[in-house]
Amino acid sequence: MNTVLIIATKEIRDGMRNRWVLAATLLLGVLALALALVGSAPAGSVAATRLDVTVIGLSSLSIFLVPLIALLLSYEAIVGEIERGTMFLLLAYPVARWQVVLGKFIGHVAILTFATVVGFGVAGLTVGTGAGGDAESWRAFGALIGSSVLLGAVFVALGYLISAAVRDRGTAAGLAVAVWLVFVILYDMALLGVLVADEGQLVGQQLFRYLMLFNPADAYRMFNLSGDGNVALMSGMAGLGQQAAFSAGLLLAVLAAWIALPLVAAGTILGRREL
Amino acid sequence: MSRDIIALDNLSKSYGVDEVVKGVSFTLSPGESVALLGHNGAGKTTLMKLMLGLIRPNGGTVSVLGAEPGSRAGRAARRDIGFLPESVAFQGSMTGSELLRYYARLKRAPLKQCAELLERVGLTAAAKKRIKTYSKGMRQRLGLAQALLGDPKLLLLDEPTTGLDPASRQSFYATLHRLTEEGVSVLLSSHALTEVEAQTDRVAIMNDGVLVACGTLAELRQAAELPVHIEVQVGSGEDAATVAAMDRSALRINNHAVDFNCRPSRKMALVRQIAELGGVVQDMEIHPPSLDALYAHFRDQEKRP
Numbered sequence: 001m002n003t004v005l006i007i008a009t010k011e012i013r014d015g016m017r018n019r020w021v022l023a024a025t026l027l028l029g030v031l032a033l034a035l036a037l038v039g040s041a042p043a044g045s046v047a048a049t050r051l052d053v054t055v056i057g058l059s060s061l062s063i064f065l066v067p068l069i070a071l072l073l074s075y076e077a078i079v080g081e082i083e084r085g086t087m088f089l090l091l092a093y094p095v096a097r098w099q100v101v102l103g104k105f106i107g108h109v110a111i112l113t114f115a116t117v118v119g120f121g122v123a124g125l126t127v128g129t130g131a132g133g134d135a136e137s138w139r140a141f142g143a144l145i146g147s148s149v150l151l152g153a154v155f156v157a158l159g160y161l162i163s164a165a166v167r168d169r170g171t172a173a174g175l176a177v178a179v180w181l182v183f184v185i186l187y188d189m190a191l192l193g194v195l196v197a198d199e200g201q202l203v204g205q206q207l208f209r210y211l212m213l214f215n216p217a218d219a220y221r222m223f224n225l226s227g228d229g230n231v232a233l234m235s236g237m238a239g240l241g242q243q244a245a246f247s248a249g250l251l252l253a254v255l256a257a258w259i260a261l262p263l264v265a266a267g268t269i270l271g272r273r274e275l
Numbered sequence: 276m277s278r279d280i281i282a283l284d285n286l287s288k289s290y291g292v293d294e295v296v297k298g299v300s301f302t303l304s305p306g307e308s309v310a311l312l313g314h315n316g317a318g319k320t321t322l323m324k325l326m327l328g329l330i331r332p333n334g335g336t337v338s339v340l341g342a343e344p345g346s347r348a349g350r351a352a353r354r355d356i357g358f359l360p361e362s363v364a365f366q367g368s369m370t371g372s373e374l375l376r377y378y379a380r381l382k383r384a385p386l387k388q389c390a391e392l393l394e395r396v397g398l399t400a401a402a403k404k405r406i407k408t409y410s411k412g413m414r415q416r417l418g419l420a421q422a423l424l425g426d427p428k429l430l431l432l433d434e435p436t437t438g439l440d441p442a443s444r445q446s447f448y449a450t451l452h453r454l455t456e457e458g459v460s461v462l463l464s465s466h467a468l469t470e471v472e473a474q475t476d477r478v479a480i481m482n483d484g485v486l487v488a489c490g491t492l493a494e495l496r497q498a499a500e501l502p503v504h505i506e507v508q509v510g511s512g513e514d515a516a517t518v519a520a521m522d523r524s525a526l527r528i529n530n531h532a533v534d535f536n537c538r539p540s541r542k543m544a545l546v547r548q549i550a551e552l553g554g555v556v557q558d559m560e561i562h563p564p565s566l567d568a569l570y571a572h573f574r575d576q577e578k579r580p
Contacts, residue, residue, distance in 0.1 A: 006380045017368055085364030089421075092327045092358040093381045094350050274330045 003095055004103040011107025015073075021111050024069050028119030031065070032058055036123040051128035051137040055144050058120060059224040062148045063217055066116070067155040067180055073108045074159025075176035076169050078270060083169055088275055098267040101160055105153075105263060112152040120145050140224075143248075147223050147255070154216040154258040155179075160266035164273070187215045213246065216258040223251040279338070280305055280429050280460040281326060286335035288321055295321045297484040298335065303429075308451070308461040309489075310471040312570060313481035319464040320361055322481070323431050326462075327358060340429060354382055357422035361433040361464075363414060367407030371398055371417050374406060375424070384425035392420040395450070397443070411438040419447065423454075430454065432463040436470060448474055468566040478566070480573045488573040492566065499572045501564035502536040507549060508558040509533065517555060521548050 015021045035057040036050075078101070081087035090100065124141050162175045191211055212218040281303035288296040296318045303309055311319050324330045325337050328344030340355055342348035365374055375389040393402050396416040401409065409417065415438045422430060436444050451474070455461055465471045471478070472492070479489040488495055502524070509515045512530035519525040519533050522545050526534045537545050542561075549556055564572075 003381060006377070010377055014366075014368070084366075085360070085362075086366055088329065088360055089358070089363065089365075090381075091329055092353065092356070092360070093378065094353040094383075095381055096347075096350055275324070 003099045004106065007095075007100060007103025008106035008110065011104050012110055015107070015111040020073065021114060024073075024111065024115035025118050027069070028062075028065065028115050029122050030119075031061055032120050032123035033126060035061055036127045049128075049134055049137045051124065051141055054123060054127050055137070055140050056225065058123070059144055059148075059221065062116075062120075062144075062151065063221060064184055066112070066148050066152045067184055067217065069115070070108075070112060070152040070155035071159045071176040071180055073111065074104075074156045075163055075172045077104050077108070077160060078163035078266070079166055079172050080163070080169055082275065091275065097271045101164070101263065101267045101270060105156060105160065108156045109149070109153045112156065113149045116145055116148050116152065120148070144224055147220055147252075150252070150255045150259070151216065151220045154255055154262075155183075157259050157262040157266065161262040161269070164266040164269040183215055183217045188218065209246075213250075213254055216255055219251045219254040219258075222246060223248060223255075278305070279303060280307075280340060281462065282336075282338040283322075283325075284336045286322075286325060286337055287333050288318075288325060288330065289333050295484050296325070296332075299481075299484075299486045300335075301479060301486060301489065303460055303462055305428075305460055306455065306458045307477065308455045308463070308475040309477045309479055310475040311462060311464040311479050311481060312466065312468060312471070312566075313464070314466055317481040318484040319481055320433055321484075323358070323433055323462075323464065326431060327353070327356070354425060355428040357424065357427035357430045359418045359422040359430075359432045359435050362437070363418035365406045365414065365417065368405060370403050370405055371409070372402040374417070375420060378421045379424050382425040388424060392423055395423070396420045397446075412440055412443055415439055416443060419450075428459060430459055430461045430463070432461065434465060435463055436465070436467065444470070468570055472566045480570055482574045487576065488569075492569075495569050495573075496564055497539065499564065499569055500539060501568055501572055503539055503542045503564070504562040505535040505537060505542075505545065505549075506560045506562070507533045507535070507556055509555055510557060514555045518549065518552065521545060 012021075032054075036054040078087070081090070087100075091097065120141075128138065128141065158179055159176060162172050162179065166172045166175065191208060195208055212222065279302040281301065283299050283301045286296055286299045287294065299318075299322065311322070313319050321330070325332055326339050326344055328346075328349050331345055337344055339349065340352040342352040344352075369377070371393060372389060375393065376386055379386050379389055390399070390402075393399050396419055398413060398416055398420065401413060406414065406417065415435070419432075419435065422432065436447055439447060451461060451463075455476075461475070463471070463475065477489065477491050478495065480487050480495075488498070490498070507518050509518055509531060515527055515530050515533050519527045522535055522537055522541070524536045524538075526536070528534055535545065546559075546561070549559060
């Protein structure tokens with residue numbers, strides 16, 4: 001077996017052994033199910049299906065939860081192994097440092113994928129079967145799951161970047177919290193604050209939209225809520241969509257860049273680090 | 276490339292202003308075993324890290340199994356290196372058997388070797404138990420087992436016997452001898468000098484980042500010119516006086532024993548003279564300088580300007 005896959009397999013086994021897989025799946029599943037059942041009830045006879053409403057609810061949920069789970073999985077993946085001394089022995093094997101980073105990444109993203117697909121899938125199947133969803137809403141739901149995995153991968157990669165750069169686990173934990181706060185909460189609040197204070201004078205709407213593109217969480221939000229279907233209509237983002245929103249391809253490319261760059265940086269930093 | 280297993284040439288390594296390895300040159304030939312001696316902080320572990328490519332040198336060159344450790348070729352060469360770090364750390368939630376299988380895969384070693392190695396280090400009964408329940412000695416033996424995966428050509432063992440009880444220690448050295456007979460090259464570090472005496476072909480003494488001496492014990496003794504200690508047992512005070520007259524280094528202990536601290540070059544002549552005394556001498560013991568004494572000699576020699 002390939003070295004990267006050997007390391008990935010070990011991470012997945014670790015995740016199962018320490019109940020990470022179980023905990024993440026249950027957490028996402030229970031919350032998604034609650035949201036789906038409670039949130040979709042009032043949809044009733046509106047044009048949107050219950051599944052559409054669920055997609056809106058779930059995307060708001062996962063924008064908070066998925067980055068958090070991803071960072072918790074990843075923040076100590078490298079610095080923790082260095083502190084415990086296990087990295088020392090691992091690197092004495094015929095293993096390159098980038099292979100360690102990539103292998104861990106594949107393993108952790110696999111865990112996240114499993115938790116998201118199963119957790120959200122159960123909720124989707126519960127409300128979406130029968131009259132609950134049509135082909136279009138299923139497509140939106142599939143896009144939600146796929147983009148949630150991508151969002152998770154972004155924060156796994158950011159977690160590794162932190163983990164490869166710091167000296168101890170405590171610092172890594174602090175930085176992980178900071179990263180979560182900045183991208184998930186503060187960035188949008190700051191943008192909003194600037195927009196309000198500025199009253200559209202300096203920071204035009206165009207610039208505002210481009211600034212949103214630089215935050216992976218916002219890219220994820222725009223991808224899921226401002227398409228051209230019922231979801232966009234329901235979420236109140238349709239207006240944004242009509243103002244020539246970014247194409248789905250561009251938003252996915254933003255997420256992909258947010259995965260690749262931190263991952264390469266983490267590999268480079270670990271590669272130069274003296275153990 | 277040289278055919279040496281390890282070749283260090285004028286190797287230096289600093290952390291900031293702290294120079295921990297200073298111009299070390301050293302070679303290890305195929306099938307040879309060398310003990311690297313020095314107190315804690317002498318640079319033994321740093322030297323091993325340099326050989327494994329875990330850190331980069333500031334000056335000089337390292338070549339291990341014909342490759343530079345930090346390079347791509349060096350990574351491939353690590354398939355033939357078994358390494359046991361000082362106070363080895365494992366993931367406690369894995370079982371001994373799981374851990375060994377993981378490392379075997381990384382080294383492309385046959386998985387059936389895992390059970391054999393666990394047997395060899397006496398961990399078969401604990402193979403299915405989590406490593407966090409292992410004692411320090413068991414962890415150390417598991418560490419040795421992982422170092423032996425994939426039939427390495429070179430073993431780098433950093434303080435391999437710390438935490439081992441005397442029985443495991445003996446079986447460790449027995450394993451080591453069998454491996455060197457099979458042609459495996461070994462570099463082991465230790466600060467327990469008496470223990471490694473006669474266990475390896477050569478000893479290398481490190482002090483403060485400098486390789487102060489390297490050679491067989493006989494060579495080091497010759498170079499150090501430390502006095503040989505000869506103890507002679509006699510029957511009476513009169514005999515003791517006769518024996519003590521043989522050499523200026525004589526030290527009369529009492530009426531029954533005389534000690535000599537003679538120069539190595541004078542040793543054989545003195546022994547012959549004592550033997551010629553015939554019945555006067557009841558018993559005689561010769562002690563060459565111990566490794567401890569040699570170590571102290573070379574260490575202090577370095578300190579003198």
